Amino acid sequence: MTTSAHLAASPASVMPGDEIRIPLELRNSGHLVEAYGFEVLGPAAAWTVVEPSTLSLMPNTAGTVELVVRPPRDSTVPPGGLAYAVRVLPQEQPEHATVPEGLLDIGAYADFTAELTPRMSQGRTGARFQLALDNRGNHPLTVSLAAKDQSEALRFTLPAAPTVVAPGRAAFVRVPVRARRRMWRGVPTPHPFQVTAAPAEGVDPVTLDGTLLHRPVLTAAALKALIAVLALLALLAVAWFALLRPVVRGAAKEAVKGPVQAAESKAADAKDTADRAADAASAGPGGGKPGPGPTTSPTPGTGPAAQPQANLFSYRLTASAAAGGTKSTTFTVPDDKVLRLTDLVLENPQGDSGTVTFSVGGKPLLAPALENFREQDFHWASALLAGPKEEITITLTCRTVGRPPAAPAPSGCSAAALLSGTLE
CATH class of the missing domain: 2.60.40.10 (Immunoglobulins)
Structure with a gap:
């Protein structure tokens, strides 16, 4: 060789x-x-x-x-x-x-991140959050979860066993958060809390902040509706005792007045006949005349007219844009309608980077960064109003296209917005 x-x-x-x-x-x-x-x-x-x-x-x-x-x-x-x-x-x-x-x-290396979505949610008893555990290293990670709030006003439901995340994959864990006590009335109270994701392989833990906005069971609108119902019941009671009940009693008396007078007349005739027979004298027959007939009861008045009911409204806007591009999608309120917007959910299903801008009538109201959330919801006690022919728009600006786990690489960014409220 x-x-x-x-x-x-x-x-x-x-x-x-x-x-x-x-x-x-x-x-x-x-x-x-x-x-x-x-x-x-x-x-x-x-x-x-x-x-x-x-x-x-x-x-x-x-x-x-x-x-x-x-x-x-x-x-x-x-x-x-x-x-x-x-x-x-x-x-x-x-x-x-x-x-x-x-x-x-x-060699083995670890690259671990975590994300809590949404960062803030609200509810009368609690809300559901989702924790995304992303392992970008080259070996599996065993992640333990813990949660706490300083005021000890919340209860957390976490998995009893650690979560194993494969290399190059992401695991999603639901984190239900409930208030320990029910709040019947008052103003919404925020309860901040922290969720800690700690890998067992010596990797630094990640601490995430979240907030539960605890809403009262009886809102101001519900209290107003309850007071209105009680006032209506009181008005009906007053109407019954002051107007309808005397009318019913009068009608009953008028209904029995005729038969009573007829019976009294017959009794008087019988007495006169007996007296004439005893005295052997002729006398003109006496007769009673029937009293006046029953009167017609007055017609009761009608109640208040029913209030017009608003139609529930739900609509989904989707926008797609290539990397470095911008794309808008618009919903136009019908000509004779007013949209009362109370809820908004923004979605970033691919984990893209960029911004999504939410505008009403050409005025930008929200412009969160895509990399900060996968799903984010907003709720307003005072609704956002959009008048006839006014446009509601989401504008997607794509900086970097995300790569969903266990799915083909997408060709562009994708975002969506779910609108909810009433159309009046």
């Missing part, structure tokens, strides 16, 4: 994202000048090059080239031992090719 090759450093340790150079020593034991080419074999070939790419050696001389190994910092490069080889190809005598083998020790 006229060619020999040896890898000087094996095994060799390298971290993803770093670079290592491994010497490859060659010797030409033949009698001809030989030129050599190189081919890296195995999974490491995608991120390994040989410098220089060719080498010429005189007879009975030796030389060295270097394997430059640059494993990417990506979850697809698992930690542990990775075998590789280099095929050394002599140009003059290809039958004397040799394949030295080596071993790489790929």
Whole structure:
């Protein structure tokens, strides 16, 4: 054999994202000048090059080239031992090719983030939040969850067992939050809290802030409606005792007045007949006349006219834009209608980066950054009003297209807005 090759450093340790150079020593034991080419074999070939790419050696001389190994910092490069080889190809005598083998020790790294959505939610008893655990490292993470609030006014429902997140994947955990006591009336009270996601592999924990806006069971509108109902019941009671009840009693008396007078007349006739028989005297028959007939009861008045009812309204706006572009989607209020907007939910399903602007009548009201949320909702006690032919618009500005887990890479950014309220 006229060619020999040896890898000087094996095994060799390298971290993803770093670079290592491994010497490859060659010797030409033949009698001809030989030129050599190189081919890296195995999974490491995608991120390994040989410098220089060719080498010429005189007879009975030796030389060295270097394997430059640059494993990417990506979850697809698992930690542990990775075998590789280099095929050394002599140009003059290809039958004397040799394949030295080596071993790489790929290091493990962690890249962990977490996100709580929405950051603030509201409810009369509680609300549901969602925690996204994102493992961008190259080995699985076991994440434990804990939650607390300083006022101890909330209860949290967390998984009893830690959550295992595979490398390059995201896990979603629902976090129901409930108030310990029910608030019957008053103003909405915010309760801030913190959720901590702590991986067990020595990775720094991530602490996330959230807020539950505790709303009273009886709102100001509900109290007004209850007072109105009680006032209506009181008015009906007054109308019954002051107007309808005397009318009913009068009608009853008038209904029995005629029969009573007829019975009294018959009794008087019978008495006169008996007196005439006893006295043996003739007397003109007496007769009673029937009293006046019953009177007609007055017609009771009608109640207040029914109030017009507003129609429930729900509409979804979606917008898509390529990276670096802007796209708007608009809803126009009908000509003879007024939209009373009470709820808004913004969605960023792909995890894109950029902004989404919410405008009413050409006036921007909200412009949150896409990277700060996957789903965010807004609720207004005082509704936003949009008049006839007024436009409600969402404008999507795409900076970076997201990459949803376990799904094909999208071609552009995508966002949506769910509008809820009443159309009057």
